[in-house]
Amino acid sequence: MSESVKYLLGEEGIPRHWYNIAADLPSPPPAVLHPGTGQPIGPDDLAPLFPMALIGQEVSTEREIEIPEPVREVYRQWRPSPLYRARRLEQKLGTPAKIYYKYEGVSPTGSHKPNTAVPQAFYNKEAGVKRLSTETGAGQWGSSLAMAGQIFGLEVLVYMVKVSFQQKPYRKALMETFGARCVASPSEETAAGRAILEKTPDSLGSLGIAISEAVEVAAQNDDTKYALGSVLNHVLLHQTVIGQEAMVQLDMAGDYPDVIVGCTGGGSNFAGIAFPFIGEKLRGGKDVRIVAVEPAACPSLTRGKYAYDFGDTAKTTPLVKMHTLGSSFVPPGFHAGGLRYHGMAPMVSHLADLELLEARAYKQTECFAAGVEFARAETIVPAPEATHAVKGAIDEALRCKEEGVGRTILFNLCGHGHFDMQAYSDYFAGKLVDASYDESELAMALAGLPSVAA
């Protein structure tokens, strides 16, 4: 127990720029298309939804994008986040592997989401926006945007997926504590919501539906813009502070990862930890295996199609090429609400297509088992989303044990489970089931993909 378990950087360790992987790609990702014309869209098409600074980041190919000082000032409250060596877990597993994890649960809302909520609120405030509308799954994103809006003086309106709204009432209370309004989605407040409720009055909701509602409100109100917590290039970009810090911290430990594991819903925390290392490799640096772990109940990377699709259920967004289960696919309710999205970030999908990462799907009960094992060893209770990364890392470590090889594993523990203890209660009570989707519904959703020349 004499070696260090925590690698902490001082404030000067907060990155000064975000890392843009677009600068290092062997080929650019497919264009984003206008759903009406099928032609590539330009910045002006996005202007009703986003301030120009974020649109600029969305399409930028500059390698480094400077982090504004007011954003770094807010980051300073919890960044640099710690990197830990999971020594007690290694001992319990009896693995020769070294397991490191970057812990994003130290943020005020307990996840990685503030990394992008803060700059999004900042740029919107700079552009004179009064209100932000958004969707949220488990509530990690909604509470983070609520917090960021409060800091910069913006109203925040959150459409929260109904199944999570019901399972996680305390995330709503957190959003309200930060002064935001939180509405269960589908709601009666938007045309998109009413259309769903007419067809499916007891709809559990989905991120796709909640996005439709939030986008509709932003499109119809001049003082309101839309904010997304994952999927888009600029969101993934903001999360790269995670991987950049981890790289320096691993260097302090005299290490470099052989394998990086992250959980994927929309793809942002995964991109945050992985992109800086993938960039290093693309620029001729060290090789590293990248493993994306997703829920078996919503497996866009492992079971979806790489095709053009809408980002939302009401089909109001531009068309993006991504691994998708179909925008009409509504995944079953499970506790990792932040991973319940029908598509994968276009940039992550593009990297998968370039074979720069591998994907794996796990069921929720095996992830909770891994989460409890981790909590008992390392004392941090992972969020349900993060248990997927934990499970992936443990499996990698056990493979090392089988093979007798001592690899270095890095994973992103993207958030704590303090707001998700009902799920742990259910797990201990044996009430947690592995919900699965209907194969015919998936087939139908995939058959309904828009026909666009790829």
Next chain:
Amino acid sequence: MSESVKYLLGEEGIPRHWYNIAADLPSPPPAVLHPGTGQPIGPDDLAPLFPMALIGQEVSTEREIEIPEPVREVYRQWRPSPLYRARRLEQKLGTPAKIYYKYEGVSPTGSHKPNTAVPQAFYNKEAGVKRLSTETGAGQWGSSLAMAGQIFGLEVLVYMVKVSFQQKPYRKALMETFGARCVASPSEETAAGRAILEKTPDSLGSLGIAISEAVEVAAQNDDTKYALGSVLNHVLLHQTVIGQEAMVQLDMAGDYPDVIVGCTGGGSNFAGIAFPFIGEKLRGGKDVRIVAVEPAACPSLTRGKYAYDFGDTAKTTPLVKMHTLGSSFVPPGFHAGGLRYHGMAPMVSHLADLELLEARAYKQTECFAAGVEFARAETIVPAPEATHAVKGAIDEALRCKEEGVGRTILFNLCGHGHFDMQAYSDYFAGKLVDASYDESELAMALAGLPSVAA
């Protein structure tokens, strides 16, 4: 926004010893008495309940007690905890005061409790103990001991005050995640519990009752010792890492507090932040005002009597002189469950008697209002207990504004409110009331104090 808001120490900033205020007192605290003989007790009287190392700390008058390396190793996961300057709160209040807060919510269980749970588990393990029994109010202590027990390989049995058990089911889930067993108190499992249930079947429980149950189990089982989360000298001692770190961090900021504010239930987080500064003053250092804030519904310092009393309801503990509402006093249910104790730590009571601190009582709704104001400014949601300290600090800052004087205020934000969001929900819904006790019940409890020559 250019000056720093966070003062973070490296690992080398974790104190190497705990600070024992007994070394610097102008007069020693009154002796602890045997309830049967009325004579001072010796170490052997405590041996059935505690390992000798902790009994030694309980009665020590050494100024510095070394922190064992395995304890510092665990501390390293979250210590040194950050010290923040509450710049946004200062701006919102328009105060000339500087407000600093030490944030203990960064621990794995979200409060200051692991600071003592870890050494208690360590010393018990060293002494060959197999199981620890304890009580918990809001669950912060129970979950912390569960965590520490898991690290050092001890079973943990927690009696949780029934009203909190019902209000905060997720704290129970957290204890279970760490492998502990959590029982609602009063329970049918102990003679003490059964006696209460016979008289009052719908008893809400109290810390005094839960202590009786936990002590009974430890006294009757050779492999089991008892652990207490507050009140006792050795517990307060372990918490002094808080104030020691804060002193160094304030020095980094070029500051020294004029006022220190802490919330008091049993007194441990308050002692943790205040004792090192009081010691400094007692040794001829700078003067500092010390403000203890307690709940108006359980006001031991402001309404209690300074007298010998039992630590528990079943009257099984030794007699200690403390500010007490009477060991039979059952405070009404309110959300700051960690402050629902009939007595105040003997050492804190002694300091109050020596006029080294002043006390103040607040109602819960005004504390929640302060908590929300703080959360919206500083992005951290305080635990209900901690909102009392927040309210005290805000009042001090507003006094500075009235007087036009720029004092330096330090308070201890002893924990976050992630597990207490139901209370915030209730507050926003206007459902939170200021429960108060019955004056005649308090009078009766005080009349029932044991008659001992003080």
